[in-house]
Amino acid sequence: MSIAKQYDYEKKKVTTLRLKEMKKKNIKIACLTAYDAITAKVFSEAGIDVLLVGDSLGNVVQGLETTLSVTLDQTIYHTKAVVNGAERSLIVADMPFMTYQVSANEAFTNAGKIMKETGCNAVKLEGCSNVVLEAISKMTEAGIPVMGHLGLTPQSINQFGSYRARGTDESEADKIFNQAHKLQDAGAFSIVLEKIPSELGKKVSESITIPTIGIGAGPYCDGQILVWTDMLGLTVDFNPRFVRHYSNLNDIMTEAVKKYGEDIRASNFPSNKESY
Ligand code: KIV
Numbered sequence: 001m002s003i004a005k006q007y008d009y010e011k012k013k014v015t016t017l018r019l020k021e022m023k024k025k026n027i028k029i030a031c032l033t034a035y036d037a038i039t040a041k042v043f044s045e046a047g048i049d050v051l052l053v054g055d056s057l058g059n060v061v062q063g064l065e066t067t068l069s070v071t072l073d074q075t076i077y078h079t080k081a082v083v084n085g086a087e088r089s090l091i092v093a094d095m096p097f098m099t100y101q102v103s104a105n106e107a108f109t110n111a112g113k114i115m116k117e118t119g120c121n122a123v124k125l126e127g128c129s130n131v132v133l134e135a136i137s138k139m140t141e142a143g144i145p146v147m148g149h150l151g152l153t154p155q156s157i158n159q160f161g162s163y164r165a166r167g168t169d170e171s172e173a174d175k176i177f178n179q180a181h182k183l184q185d186a187g188a189f190s191i192v193l194e195k196i197p198s199e200l201g202k203k204v205s206e207s208i209t210i211p212t213i214g215i216g217a218g219p220y221c222d223g224q225i226l227v228w229t230d231m232l233g234l235t236v237d238f239n240p241r242f243v244r245h246y247s248n249l250n251d252i253m254t255e256a257v258k259k260y261g262e263d264i265r266a267s268n269f270p271s272n273k274e275s276y
Pocket residue numbers: 033052053054055056057094192194215225226227
């Protein structure tokens with residue numbers, strides 16, 4: 001490919017097909033969460049391939065302990081905002097707890113509502129139950145691309161009882177490996193692998209043809225995702241080993257906001273130049 005063509009290709013809107021091509025060409029996929037238009041625009045323009053409107057919005061935006069109470073309407077609201085902000089990235093909406101577990105038909109209807117009302121490009125579901133597998137088949141047949149999610153699946157926290165790594169013993173590792181194949185066979189275009197040993201991440205990534213996106217699943221996955229507030233150091237009280245801080249926004253914002261408050265109190269803001 002000529003350099004000009006390569007440039008056009010890289011600038012073009014990311015599609016599920018492109019992600020599969022990237023896996024084939026061994027080009028790593030960069031993903032982040034996003035919940036609003038302004039950050040989505042920054043991340044998309046900075047070259048992030050996939051933006052996930054994660055149900056982590058329950059933790060990040062709403063300040064909740066778990067993701068379980070996030071609703072379909074809240075997901076739609078935040079996904080619309082991300083779609084409005086990001087031009088190039090592929091946008092995936094995370095289906096909230098109990099919007100896809102009851103029946104494949106209900107899951108199908110809810111996924112359709114998310115796609116129609118937000119303009120996003122795909123949805124994500126956790127786990128590999130029979131309902132999930134049937135829902136994935138129905139959705140993909142109807143043109144709704146689905147991302148799977150295995151390993152530590154936060155919507156099952158009450159079942160797991162802890163956020164410890166999954167797949168650390170042989171039987172659970174085999175289960176995750178087999179589930180990845182089932183999700184691929186049902187039609188998923190990609191799978192998030194969360195908090196599993198790096199060797200298992202490698203084994204799964206090498207044995208399926210759809211891209212794996214790791215979060216605490218080691219360096220061999222086809223792409224990586226982090227919650228943006230963790231990655232940019234805005235979150236202060238969550239420091240698992242899989243998070244790398246690329247900035248320290250908490251300190252930067254605190255300093256700036258303190259200075260703003262001080263300036264107001266000292267009548268240093270606004271100045272004459274900043275007034276009409
Ligand atoms: O909700 C979320 O943000 C996620 C990612 C961490 C994968 O599911």
